[in-house]
Amino acid sequence: MKKIAVLTSGGDAPGMNACIRATVRRALNRGLSISGIRKGYEGLIDNDFVELKSSDVSNIIQRGGTILHTARSERFFTLEGRGRAAANLEEHEVEGLVVIGGDGSFRGADALATEYSIPVVGVPATIDNDLWGTDLTIGFDTAVNTALDAIDKVRDTAAAHDRLFIVEVMGRSAGFIALEVGVGAGAEAVLIPETPTDLEKVCAKVKDRVSRGRTSNILVVAEGDEAGNAFEIARKIEDMSGLKSRITVLGHVQRGGSPTTTDRVLASKLGWAAVDALLDGASPCMIGEISSSITHIPLRDSWTKRKQLDPLLITLSENL
Ligand code: F6P
Numbered sequence: 576m577k578k579i580a581v582l583t584s585g586g587d588a589p590g591m592n593a594c595i596r597a598t599v600r601r602a603l604n605r606g607l608s609i610s611g612i613r614k615g616y617e618g619l620i621d622n623d624f625v626e627l628k629s630s631d632v633s634n635i636i637q638r639g640g641t642i643l644h645t646a647r648s649e650r651f652f653t654l655e656g657r658g659r660a661a662a663n664l665e666e667h668e669v670e671g672l673v674v675i676g677g678d679g680s681f682r683g684a685d686a687l688a689t690e691y692s693i694p695v696v697g698v699p700a701t702i703d704n705d706l707w708g709t710d711l712t713i714g715f716d717t718a719v720n721t722a723l724d725a726i727d728k729v730r731d732t733a734a735a736h737d738r739l740f741i742v743e744v745m746g747r748s749a750g751f752i753a754l755e756v757g758v759g760a761g762a763e764a765v766l767i768p769e770t771p772t773d774l775e776k777v778c779a780k781v782k783d784r785v786s787r788g789r790t791s792n793i794l795v796v797a798e799g800d801e802a803g804n805a806f807e808i809a810r811k812i813e814d815m816s817g818l819k820s821r822i823t824v825l826g827h828v829q830r831g832g833s834p835t836t837t838d839r840v841l842a843s844k845l846g847w848a849a850v851d852a853l854l855d856g857a858s859p860c861m862i863g864e865i866s867s868s869i870t871h872i873p874l875r876d877s878w879t880k881r882k883q884l885d886p887l888l889i890t891l892s893e894n895l
Contacts, residue, residue, distance in 0.1 A: 576694075578608045579671040579853055580624065580664065583641040584615035584648070584680035587830055588700040588714025590838035591641040594675050596632040597846030598698075603629055605850060610667060614644045615676070616651035616683055619660040624667050636839055639717075639831045645676075651683045654690075661691040670694065671853040673846075677701035677712070678878040685859050685874045694858035696849045697874050700842070702830055705749035707880035708872035709863025713845065716837040718745070718829040719755045726760040729823055730793060737790035739781060739820040741812075743805035745829050746797035752829070753797035754884055758891050762795040765892040769884055772802040778816035794820075844869060 581598045583591045595611070602609040611631075613623040635642055650656035664672065671694040674684040684695040699706045702718035722744050733740045742762075746752045750767025757765030764780060766772045781792050794808070802808050805822045812818050834842070841864060848862045848869045859874040 576607065576670045576854060578610070578667070578669050579673065579850070580610040580612050580667070580669045581627075581643070581673040581675065582612040582615050582619060583643050583645045583700070584674060584676035584683070585645060586677065586701060587639075587641050587645050588702050588712070589639045589717035589830070589832055589834035590713035590842035591645075591675055591700050592635040592638050593834060593839045593842035594698055594700060594713055594846040595641065595643060596636055597843040598673050598850055599627045599632045600629055601847045601850040605854060607850070610669060611643045615646040615680070616648035616656070616660065617646040618644075619663060620648070620650055620656050622663045622666070624663070636843075637833050639833055647679065648683070657683075657687055657690060660687060661693060664693060671696070671858070673698060673849045673853065675700045675713075677703065678706060681861065681874055681877055688859035688874070694853055694856070695874070696852045696858060697861040697877065698845045698849050699861060699863060699877065702752065703746055703749050704751040705882060706861070706877045707882045708861055708865075708870065708877050710865050711837070711841060713838055713842045714830070714834070715751065717832060717834045719752055719759070720835055721829050721832055722752060722756045722825055723759045725823070725825055725828070726756060726762070726793065726795070730760065730791065733791040733793060739792045739794070739818055741794045741796060741805045741809050741820050741822050743796050743798055743822070743824045745826070746799055748799045750797040750799075750884060753795050754888050754892060757795040758888055758895070760793065760795065761895065762892070763792045764794045766794060766796040766800045766802060766808065767884070768797055768799040768801060770889065772800055774802055774808070774811055774815060778812055778818060781818060782816060
């Protein structure tokens, strides 16, 4: 293998730049040349390649977002799109691809590897932490710290006004962020898609606390909870119990900002290991870290197997 390429795809995650940096420097260190592909699979289809040198990735380890830009590509889900992508990789003499992203990006990478025998290695990067085969995905730690900081501030105003707040965090189909920040912020209830949400029970708990003088209450809800989004839940709670609330939707603020040390170090390890995996012929696989050891799993396992929430965290969120 003489030349590889790297791209970031799907929702951006803090630490993607640190991962690009490690991937580029490990590739050069192993005697490979490396191209960056801009805007994820969109750039792969549109032939948007740029040669990367070591100095191109200087001074980016601390920056959120991704210097390569990212996209959610509908076209890559078509045979025609992947055909153009494969042709562009061949034109640039790229013999292996590192894909930094989440499950949607890995599905695309797996299809490309299967249909065109192109070696691919996935690096898990999504604030949702919803990929099997790694304890943490790049970006999760920064996102939960950002959300926690915001909820601590909400707690101040909730306490000052004796109010009920409903704070919505990201997580379209997974409650990892909500559970982590809910426990960390001492929320009165955490509503997540993985466990049934009983709003009658939540209302009873809040009313009981208010009757005991605990007049500030915070509910953390994952955006994918089956009871609805924060606005729908607020309306249902008011209809059921008369409790009025204020709503804070944290949204995309959770995706930005300078990555934490944990994310920078994880991203550096995984970017490094991804290049080694390509050279070792481990494609199609995902690099991860479990109990401080680097792991390789078949790429498909990352989304076909379901990562479980920590049951102890669920117990804590219900009882503390
Ligand atoms: O996958 C990461 C994520 O931030 C989810 O938590 C969220 O539901 C989604 O992306 C939002 O995507 P977009 O920025 O495309 O609206």
